[in-house]
Amino acid sequence: MSAALPHTAIERFVANLKAIPNNLRAATLRGGTPNTDRSRSSFVFGNVFLHLHPVRVHRWSLRWTTTFGLGIMATAAFLITLVTGVLLMFYYKPYPDAAYISIKDIHFVVPTGRFIRNIHRWAANVMVVAVLLHMARAFYTGAYRKPREFNWLIGMGLLVTTLGLSFTGYLLPWDQLAYWAITIGANIAQSPREVTDALNLTESFDPGGLQKLLLLGSSEVGEEALIRFFLLHVMLLPLVLFGLAAVHFWRIRKDGGLVRPANADEILGPRTEAYPVFTEAPKKTYQLAAIVKGKTAAVGKGPENTLPSMPHLFYAELGILMLTAGICLALAMVSDAPLKELANPAVPENPAKAPWYFLGLQELVAHSAFMGGIGIPSIVLIGLGLIPFLDRETAGTGEWFGGPGGKPLVLQAIVVGLGSAIAIEAVAIQFGWIREWFPKAPQLLITLINPGTVLTLVYALYSVWLVKKHDSTRAGALGLFTCFLCGFALLTLIGTYFRGPNWNFYWSPADWPAH
Amino acid sequence: MTVTPTPARSRLDPEPMPRRDFLGLASLWAAASTMVFAAIGMLRLPKAAVLASPSKKFKVNLPESLPQGEGFVPPGRSVAVFKDKEGVYAVSLICTHLGCIVKQTQTGFDCPCHGSRFALDGTVIKGPAPAPLKWHKVAVSGSSVTVDEESSVPAGTKVQA
Numbered sequence: 001m002s003a004a005l006p007h008t009a010i011e012r013f014v015a016n017l018k019a020i021p022n023n024l025r026a027a028t029l030r031g032g033t034p035n036t037d038r039s040r041s042s043f044v045f046g047n048v049f050l051h052l053h054p055v056r057v058h059r060w061s062l063r064w065t066t067t068f069g070l071g072i073m074a075t076a077a078f079l080i081t082l083v084t085g086v087l088l089m090f091y092y093k094p095y096p097d098a099a100y101i102s103i104k105d106i107h108f109v110v111p112t113g114r115f116i117r118n119i120h121r122w123a124a125n126v127m128v129v130a131v132l133l134h135m136a137r138a139f140y141t142g143a144y145r146k147p148r149e150f151n152w153l154i155g156m157g158l159l160v161t162t163l164g165l166s167f168t169g170y171l172l173p174w175d176q177l178a179y180w181a182i183t184i185g186a187n188i189a190q191s192p193r194e195v196t197d198a199l200n201l202t203e204s205f206d207p208g209g210l211q212k213l214l215l216l217g218s219s220e221v222g223e224e225a226l227i228r229f230f231l232l233h234v235m236l237l238p239l240v241l242f243g244l245a246a247v248h249f250w251r252i253r254k255d256g257g258l259v260r261p262a263n264a265d266e267i268l269g270p271r272t273e274a275y276p277v278f279t280e281a282p283k284k285t286y287q288l289a290a291i292v293k294g295k296t297a298a299v300g301k302g303p304e305n306t307l308p309s310m311p312h313l314f315y316a317e318l319g320i321l322m323l324t325a326g327i328c329l330a331l332a333m334v335s336d337a338p339l340k341e342l343a344n345p346a347v348p349e350n351p352a353k354a355p356w357y358f359l360g361l362q363e364l365v366a367h368s369a370f371m372g373g374i375g376i377p378s379i380v381l382i383g384l385g386l387i388p389f390l391d392r393e394t395a396g397t398g399e400w401f402g403g404p405g406g407k408p409l410v411l412q413a414i415v416v417g418l419g420s421a422i423a424i425e426a427v428a429i430q431f432g433w434i435r436e437w438f439p440k441a442p443q444l445l446i447t448l449i450n451p452g453t454v455l456t457l458v459y460a461l462y463s464v465w466l467v468k469k470h471d472s473t474r475a476g477a478l479g480l481f482t483c484f485l486c487g488f489a490l491l492t493l494i495g496t497y498f499r500g501p502n503w504n505f506y507w508s509p510a511d512w513p514a515h
Numbered sequence: 516m517t518v519t520p521t522p523a524r525s526r527l528d529p530e531p532m533p534r535r536d537f538l539g540l541a542s543l544w545a546a547a548s549t550m551v552f553a554a555i556g557m558l559r560l561p562k563a564a565v566l567a568s569p570s571k572k573f574k575v576n577l578p579e580s581l582p583q584g585e586g587f588v589p590p591g592r593s594v595a596v597f598k599d600k601e602g603v604y605a606v607s608l609i610c611t612h613l614g615c616i617v618k619q620t621q622t623g624f625d626c627p628c629h630g631s632r633f634a635l636d637g638t639v640i641k642g643p644a645p646a647p648l649k650w651h652k653v654a655v656s657g658s659s660v661t662v663d664e665e666s667s668v669p670a671g672t673k674v675q676a
Binding site: 180183184186187188191194197198210213214217218219220222223224228345346347348349350351352362365366367368369370372432435436439443446447450501502503504 | 561562563566567568591592593612613614615616625626627628629630639640641642643645646
């Protein structure tokens with residue numbers, strides 16, 4: 001602004017008016033246009049929404065095969081459920097029968113209502129899939145290891161919260177599917193009674209009853225349960241998810257970015273393009289020595305093999321967000337979210353099935369409510385949580401299936417995991433289990449020894465054997481996790497496609513008996 | 516801070532603590548325990564003291580001809596009422612596994628959810644159900660029967676008209 005300043009207030013007013021677009025832009029983008037490394041950095045750390053990101057990102061992190069964008073996909077799917085969920089709340093009424101009618105209205109009357117509801121449902125499904133695959137990615141690349149153990153635990157919290165969000169959302173339509181799935185779920189919460197009853201303790205010690213009471217606010221699924229599930233679904237669990245996700249993202253940064261092999265720089269090779277690196281000399285020196293341990297980051301080191309997050313990381317994230325939205329929209333166009341008849345407490349659905357990702361659990365529950373619904377899931381969660389503390393090795397960190405055993409071990413574990421699950425399920429389906437063989441067997445025995453617990457034991461023994469054979473805790477962890485994934489997949493498959501009325505086994509729904 | 520080696524003290528004669536440290540720690544613990552108790556207090560709220568469910572006691576007139584071994588299910592109730600030579604009795608239709616409503620068959624009851632099967636007297640024959648079907652308390656006066664769905668009586672308790 002070298003021109004002479006305007007003389008009169010009116011002239012200044014007009015000049016200010018003209019300058020509004022530029023000044024607005026300057027006021028918004030505090031660091032100026034992000035076109036140098038310096039301004040790109042300040043673009044990130046000067047922005048409250050972006051500063052969870054690192055300012056610069058290692059080239060390894062930007063490779064497709066490092067993450068396949070799965071964590072971002074889960075986040076994107078969550079954002080989509082958030083937006084569509086808020087839209088659905090314009091019409092949804094959390095009261096029995098009214099809830100059903102409002103969902104029906106959303107489906108048939110509200111403009112774009114059906115489409116928005118479909119997107120909400122599909123985004124929730126995409127989120128569950130992405131979270132599971134993201135977990136598998138983190139596991140197989142050894143990303144749970146020191147110093148990332150804590151973030152692995154936070155990730156498990158996010159998995160449980162994601163499943164909780166799905167489960168609580170399932171009741172809200174108040175149709176037959178919802179009512180009976182939640183009745184089963186609430187009774188799983190009550191199932192510690194299976195043990196306390198067998199030990200004659202329920203009178204004085206009844207954690208199962210307390211859990212069900214807290215969940216439903218009543219002895220059965222009714223208006224109290226609906227308002228509780230609504231509260232959990234739209235308020236409490238999203239808040240928990242926000243908190244955990246913020247810590248999760250923050251810790252990625254603080255734990256040194258995404259995991260990468262020690263020789264990542266060698267594998268990547270020299271840069272092929274001329275990336276701007278430190279284009280401006282720093283204008284001030286930072287006196288952090290008093291509060292930061294160790295040497296200053298850049299002392300004695302060349303520039304790291306990193307790129308500015310703006311634009312490299314953000315464009316990648318935006319791409320994944322668009323891809324996720326595209327997937328959800330496409331699925332929402334071809335497949336409608338189900339809505340069955342109004343909930344009827346007198347007549348259960350036959351078969352009454354939970355959402356697909358709980359059908360593996362339902363398959364376990366069909367052998368024992370307590371062990372299948374609470375015992376084995378707790379063992380699995382504790383086992384997964386302990387993995388980073390039991391496997392303290394470093395070999396193979398950052399590589400897919402890295403560590404002793406490697407890919408052949410994973411293939412073997414797939415065979416063992418699927419094989420033993422198929423064998424045990426086949427025995428149970430073909431020949432029955434303890435109750436059919438020894439009708440007088442005590443209940444505690446039937447609870448403790450069932451196909452689910454036997455399968456868990458087989459997996460545990462197999463991983464211990466792997467630890468011994470390869471003389472490596474990573475080998476055991478690889479085996480255990482692979483078996484867990486296989487068992488989950490197989491049980492889910494059986495529960496989804498091969499279980500019909502009365503939870504009997506059928507090769508195809510065409511064989512189901514007529515009603 | 517300079518560290519001067521001091522002779523090891525016993526557990527019963529610990530290092531003296533500066534007054535400020537003591538007060539600081541005490542207030543920290545006081546705040547922490549206040550929050551814990553507040554959290555417990557807040558958790559008390561969602562545990563309902565009065566359950567919002569309709570009365571589970573109902574009166575019903577049995578149909579004139581009720582064949583032996585065939586239960587009568589009053590509309591909207593999850594109970595099968597039977598009548599035989601020894602008297603009237605009511606068997607709960609709520610599966611003891613995960614709360615689905617069982618369906619009466621020729622030989623007993625089948626649960627549609629996870630395949631539990633019960634005999635006509637409610638004992639478990641097959642499947643994951645951990646306990647037999649409940650028997651409810653009944654009171655008979657003339658042709659009308661009062662059933663209390665919240666009560667339970669030992670299996671085999673039949674009431675004469």
